[in-house]
Amino acid sequence: MAGITRKTKRYPSDLTDEEWERIAPLMPPANRRGRKRTTDFREIINALRYLVRSGCGWEMLPVHFGPWQTVYWWFRRLMRRFLFQTIHDVCLMLDREATGRETSPSGGVIDSQSIKAPHPKTRGYDAGKKIVGRKRHIAVDTDGRLLLVQLTTADISDSAGGQMILDAIRKRWPWVKHLFADGAYDRLQLMDKATFLDFTVEIIRRSETAKGFEILPRRWVVERTFGWMIRWRRLVKDYEQRIDVAEAMIHIAMGSLMLRRNAHP
Known part of the structure; x- marks a missing residue:
């Protein structure tokens, strides 16, 4: 990781030359x-990665990335083009290869995570986790x-959300x-x-005789993915209104992880 950091421009979240070479062809043409x-698209992607990794607000982006209004404008435009999802999926398939x-x-493995959401337009209450959010x-x-x-409001059950996952998959x-799941999906x-x-x-299912923490086969994999997500501070809570x-913020974070694994095996 220290060797990769030395290749970045200013911040550890910046793209290295190897990473930029892999995603540059996916940028929209002029x-x-x-x-x-x-506009330098490399700086736009650097700014977005910095935003999600550090958890700062749009107006608090460092001046090195240019006006934050420009970064935000391009973020909305690239999000509508599904660019962040495309980068993630391409890097995922390359990593599998x-x-x-x-x-x-x-x-695959399916699961859900209730997360606090301070300022969304719609949110719900998860009575099991005692969380108001998504x-x-x-x-x-x-x-x-x-x-x-x-993403749904927190009051949507795992079973109902699982049906949405099945359609999308x-x-x-x-x-x-073949999918693995916990007992909440047995409906x-x-x-x-x-x-x-x-x-x-x-x-x-969890063993009835087990006491305390127990590592379940296949189930720990999805829990580790949730752990990867919340290493990006913007994802510790759901700060987005929409x-x-x-979802775009999640794809930026996980796509960055896949991209770094591809460019620096």
């Missing part, structure tokens, strides 16, 4: 007409790489067949939908 574009796996996974429903492959994320990762409607969409859901913005 317009053929009108004024020539002067580098480890000798197929690019598209065939198995809930992150995620699916990861068997190594913990994020496959997709769905079938459209985005069509080769996934009739979810299992019926899994059967209809040609999924096999295996419930991993759900699509919150």
Whole structure:
């Protein structure tokens, strides 16, 4: 990690030359007409990574990145183009290939995490976790790489969120067949939908004789992914008003993790 930090410009979150070479072709091309574009996309991505990693506000971005209004404007535009999701998915498939796996996974793990959300337009109350905010429903492959994320209000049950995950997985990762989950997903409607969409859901239950903390097979993988997320301070809580913005922040963080693993194996 020290060697990678020496290759960055100013901050540890900055792109190295190797990382930028891999994502530069994915940047939107310049317009053929009108004024020539002067924005440096590398600085825009650096600013967004700094924002998510440090947890600062838009107006507190360092002046090295240029006006924060410009960074915010490009963030909204790139988010509508699904650029951050594309970078994440491409790097995920490359990382799977580098480890000798197929690019598209065939198995995964699903889980949810309730997170406090101070200022969203809509939020709910999770009575089980005693949290007012949103809930992150995620699916990861068997190594913990994020496959997709769905955000809802915290009062949505794991089973209802799991049905949304099943629909999204079938459209985005069509080769996934087998999923692991905990007992909260063992519900009739979810299992019926899994059967209809040609999924096999295996419930991993905690041993009745276990005392204290117990590492469950397959289940610890998704918990580690949640741990990777909250290392990025912007994701410790859900500070975004809009759900699509919150999902983009997650893709920036996890895409940066995958990109660094690809560029610096």
